[in-house]
Amino acid sequence: MSAPAASLDAVRPPVRTIGRDGRRRLLAAGLVAPLAAFLLFAFAAPIIWILGYGVADNELASVWPRVSAELRDGGDELPPDEAVFAALAADLRGSQASRTAATAARRLNYALPGGRSLVTQTARALADRQEPDPGGGWRETLIALDPAWGERETWVALRQASGPVSAFFLLSAADLRLGADGLERAPPEQRIYLAVLWRTFAVAATVTAAAIVLGFPVAYFLANGPPALASVAMVLVLLPLWTSLLVRTGAWVVLLQDQGLVNGALMALGLTSEPVRLLFNRTGLTIAMVHISLPYLILPLYATMTTIRPELVKAARSLGASPAVAFWRVYLPQTLPGLAAGALLVFILSLGYYITPALVGGAGDQLVSYFIAFYTTETFNWGMAGALAILLVAATAILYVFYARLAGPRGLSLG
Amino acid sequence: MARLSADRLWRWALWAATALVLAFLVVPILAVLPLSVNDSRFLTYPLRGFTDRWYIEFFSDPRWTRALANSAVLAVSSAAIATVLGTLAALGLALAEFRGKAVLLALLLSPLVVPVIVFGVGLALFFGQVGLVRTFPGLLAAHVALGAPFALLTVGAALASFDRTLLRAAQGLGASPAVAFRRVVLPLIAPGVLAGFLFAFATSFDEVVVNIFIAAPEHRTLPREMFSSLRENVSPVIAAAATLMTLVAAVLLGTMEWLKRRTRRMTVSA
Numbered sequence: 001m002s003a004p005a006a007s008l009d010a011v012r013p014p015v016r017t018i019g020r021d022g023r024r025r026l027l028a029a030g031l032v033a034p035l036a037a038f039l040l041f042a043f044a045a046p047i048i049w050i051l052g053y054g055v056a057d058n059e060l061a062s063v064w065p066r067v068s069a070e071l072r073d074g075g076d077e078l079p080p081d082e083a084v085f086a087a088l089a090a091d092l093r094g095s096q097a098s099r100t101a102a103t104a105a106r107r108l109n110y111a112l113p114g115g116r117s118l119v120t121q122t123a124r125a126l127a128d129r130q131e132p133d134p135g136g137g138w139r140e141t142l143i144a145l146d147p148a149w150g151e152r153e154t155w156v157a158l159r160q161a162s163g164p165v166s167a168f169f170l171l172s173a174a175d176l177r178l179g180a181d182g183l184e185r186a187p188p189e190q191r192i193y194l195a196v197l198w199r200t201f202a203v204a205a206t207v208t209a210a211a212i213v214l215g216f217p218v219a220y221f222l223a224n225g226p227p228a229l230a231s232v233a234m235v236l237v238l239l240p241l242w243t244s245l246l247v248r249t250g251a252w253v254v255l256l257q258d259q260g261l262v263n264g265a266l267m268a269l270g271l272t273s274e275p276v277r278l279l280f281n282r283t284g285l286t287i288a289m290v291h292i293s294l295p296y297l298i299l300p301l302y303a304t305m306t307t308i309r310p311e312l313v314k315a316a317r318s319l320g321a322s323p324a325v326a327f328w329r330v331y332l333p334q335t336l337p338g339l340a341a342g343a344l345l346v347f348i349l350s351l352g353y354y355i356t357p358a359l360v361g362g363a364g365d366q367l368v369s370y371f372i373a374f375y376t377t378e379t380f381n382w383g384m385a386g387a388l389a390i391l392l393v394a395a396t397a398i399l400y401v402f403y404a405r406l407a408g409p410r411g412l413s414l415g
Numbered sequence: 416m417a418r419l420s421a422d423r424l425w426r427w428a429l430w431a432a433t434a435l436v437l438a439f440l441v442v443p444i445l446a447v448l449p450l451s452v453n454d455s456r457f458l459t460y461p462l463r464g465f466t467d468r469w470y471i472e473f474f475s476d477p478r479w480t481r482a483l484a485n486s487a488v489l490a491v492s493s494a495a496i497a498t499v500l501g502t503l504a505a506l507g508l509a510l511a512e513f514r515g516k517a518v519l520l521a522l523l524l525s526p527l528v529v530p531v532i533v534f535g536v537g538l539a540l541f542f543g544q545v546g547l548v549r550t551f552p553g554l555l556a557a558h559v560a561l562g563a564p565f566a567l568l569t570v571g572a573a574l575a576s577f578d579r580t581l582l583r584a585a586q587g588l589g590a591s592p593a594v595a596f597r598r599v600v601l602p603l604i605a606p607g608v609l610a611g612f613l614f615a616f617a618t619s620f621d622e623v624v625v626n627i628f629i630a631a632p633e634h635r636t637l638p639r640e641m642f643s644s645l646r647e648n649v650s651p652v653i654a655a656a657a658t659l660m661t662l663v664a665a666v667l668l669g670t671m672e673w674l675k676r677r678t679r680r681m682t683v684s685a
Contacts, residue, residue: 024511031507035500035523035563043526043560046537053540214439217432225433235672236437242664242671243444244621246638247657250645251443254450254654259459261446294440323425352530354624359645369532376536377628389533400528404521 050376051393054169054386059107061163063100064091068162071155078155085138085149089126096123110381111157111168111177113187118148153180169387173197193371197391200367203285204350208297210290211346212339215297219338222298223305241295249356252288253279256360285361289350296349297342300407304338341406348399351392368392444661451654458651469655478640479656486620486637493558494615500559501566501615502608506600508567509574524564531561535628542629549631557625562615569614573607606678610671617667620660 061068066087074080095101101123108115125145132141143150160166160178168178175191176183185191218237222230240248255261258275266272278284308331316326354369368388375385450458454466473479504523508516526534538557539548547553577600585595623638630639637656644653 021511025513028507028511028513031503031510032519032523033507035504035567036519038500038556039523039526039560039563042556043529043534044522046541047529047533048537049541049544050533050537214436217429218436221429221433225430233433233437235668236441238668238671239664240440240444242617242668244638244641244657244660244664246621246623246641246645247447247660247664248444250641250653250657251447253645253649254447254458255443257459259457261460264460291439291443294436323421348528352532354530354532355642359642369530372532372536373628376539382540385536389536392530393533396528396530 047393050382050386050389052386053382054388054390055165055167056163056386057161057166057168057383058163059383060104060158060161063095063098063103064088066094067091067158071159071162078152078159079139079150080155082137082139085142088149089132089138089142092119092123092126093129096127107161108157110172110383111161112154114148115154115157118146118154122146122149151180156180169383170390172384173387173391193388196366196368196371199365200351203282203289203353203365203367204347206286207289207293207350208343208347210286211293211297212343214290215294215301215342216339218294219298219301219305222302223308224310237295237298240291245292245355248292249288249359252284252291252360256284256287279360280362280365282361282365285357285365288356288360289353292356293346293349296345300342300345301335301338304335304341308334337406341403344399344403344406348396348403351395447654448658448661450651451658453651453654456651458649458654469651472652473655473659476652478635479637479652481633482635482637482640483659485634489555489558489636490616490619493555493562493619494612496555497559497562497615498566498608498612501563501568501611502570502604504563505567505570505574505607508571509577520567523567526561527564531624534561535624538625539628548629549634551634554626554630554634557629558619558622561622561625562618565614565618566608566611569611570604570607573604577603606674610674613667613671613674617664620663 067084067090070080070084070087074084079085091104092101095104101119105116105119105123108119112118122142122145132138133144136144148154156178160168171177171183172186172190173193175186175194177186178184218233222233222237224230225233256278257263258277258279260278262278263272263275266276267274278287312334313326313331316330317323321329351367352369353367354373357365357367357370369392372385372388372392375381375388446460447458449462450460451469452465452467453462454464454468455462508520534557538553542548542553547556581599581603582595585599586592590598621638622636623642626634626636626639627642630636635643637660641653641656641660644650644656
């Protein structure tokens with residue numbers, strides 16, 4: 001029976017594999033397509049949309065089309081020639097008539113201190129003038145109205161804003177701007193973003209370090225403790241993970257308040273005579289974030305520890321190593337892949353915290369996420385929101401690549 | 416003798432550290448629960464006496480009951496859709512090898528790692544353009560996007576340990592591909608499918624950032640109302656809501672553990 005079948009296989013394989021393979025690929029594509037198409041619309045498009053705002057810069061071009069076009073195509077000389085000034089004058093008048101001068105004023109003001117009043121006042125002054133001053137062109141007329149129009153700095157800002165894309169918002173996110181002589185630091189009162197980015201990294205690093213210190217013994221116990229107790233401990237690690245973030249954050253609001261359990265305990269132990277401020281500051285934020293992050297450190301570390309063979313430590317001990325040396329030189333190095341994966345995961349997640357800082361942090365503890373939300377909903381400065389989002393997504397993506405290498409294909413699964 | 420006591424000291428230190436950290440993990444969550452039946456307007460210890468009025472207040476306030484209903488409807492429906500989409504994609508990815516498969520998988524899983532704030536503001540702007548902001552379908556779509564990668568992961572993991580000779584055996588015994596799928600593949604990946612559903616459910620039930628950015632007032636969920644209450648007026652009703660949510664978490668965790676044990680038994684006996 002089997003011999004003819006085998007010989008048939010030997011004759012037909014090329015045809016059959018191609019036919020079957022083609023159909024199989026088609027079926028595979030058909031099965032993946034619904035999710036891929038859905039995520040393209042409901043996930044990728046929104047992300048790309050907001051990131052696009054970080055590099056798109058067409059606010060000015062939308063209300064001042066003439067001068068924007070002239071600046072995009074024009075020469076390097078700034079301030080430019082009469083033709084560009086005439087285009088500016090026409091745009092100023094046009095935007096005053098269509099009540100869009102405020103848009104241009106706002107955009108110019110991002111890059112140029114005093115840009116707002118420069119635009120609104122000049123636009124008002126030009127409102128009912130069809131001709132330049134007698135004996136001069138629009139260039140002289142505008143400079144007479146405000147000398148700022150004759151300064152190179154003004155035109156550098158205008159040209160950078162002429163669209164359709166610019167690095168303006170990304171530079172701003174690094175407290176830089178394009179001045180008359182190239183890149184320069186933003187004016188002191190506008191240097192806020194590096195501090196926010198640094199704070200975000202510092203909080204994430206602190207939380208990661210604390211999670212390593214607290215998580216290591218638990219992971220070790222889960223992997224090497226008595227099985228019955230270890231499985232109870234595992235449930236205690238997983239319960240917070242399944243509990244809503246709002247419940248966990250809310251719990252810390254309740255515990256850390258002035259009359260909360262933590263302050264009650266501190267006072268009962270005589271460690272302090274009056275309540276210590278633990279809420280709405282960095283201390284409270286760090287405690288809550290460590291609490292939320294811990295399981296993400298423990299689980300990958302535990303997974304790695306279960307693969308470490310206990311005989312190796314025993315061998316080191318029998319060769320005369322002290323427990324500390326055996327641990328430090330034999331056991332610890334083998335945990336490093338899991339430790340690094342867990343630490344990276346905690347760090348990545350910590351960069352994106354929004355809800356917890358909003359509820360337990362103070363005004364000075366808001367991370368980059370807060371500013372993305374703030375610029376989107378409060379000031380409608382979507383360019384700045386987009387630029388900060390680009391930085392956050394880029395940092396996350398780079399770290400995620402490292403994480404995926406360390407944790408392997410199933411590294412994202414929990415529990 | 417000296418070595419033995421060092422060992423013992425080492426072990427005691429480990430147990431003590433573990434116990435302290437486990438307490439740090441669980442006590443804050445458990446400490447809120449008694450406050451939901453505490454007869455006091457303040458969320459503080461010591462307990463004063465028993466009352467059920469915070470639960471009565473919760474269940475008689477349309478703001479909270481509507482939030483509970485919204486959360487339940489969203490979690491069940493988004494998890495169901497996410498599980499179907501994720502399962503189909505996992506089957507497709509297991510069927511064929513092709514170039515760029517790893518990249519495609521990473522992209523399909525990216526909702527797990529992209530900071531949710533970026534997704535939230537992106538939705539507000541993009542769904543605003545296409546008219547989905549402040550609609551239920553828009554909210555549902557966002558929840559499906561966040562949940563589907565979990566189903567893809569869990570079903571993918573179940574398929575990775577799937578023995579393909581079983582399929583050949585089924586075909587050899589005369590089963591059509593459809594029958595082989597229904598009678599052989601589906602029962603074996605069922606735990607992965609259910610696990611995906613549970614993760615997607617928990618993700619949706621926990622979601623608050625997207626809700627802040629695109630939900631209409633009548634579509635606010637339980638975590639969303641808790642967020643507002645924690646910012647505006649901290650009342651013991653929050654403790655009642657937190658207790659209900661913790662119960663849901665405990666049920667989800669219990670189901671998951673039961674599932675894991677069952678899968679382990681099946682693998683051991685097989």
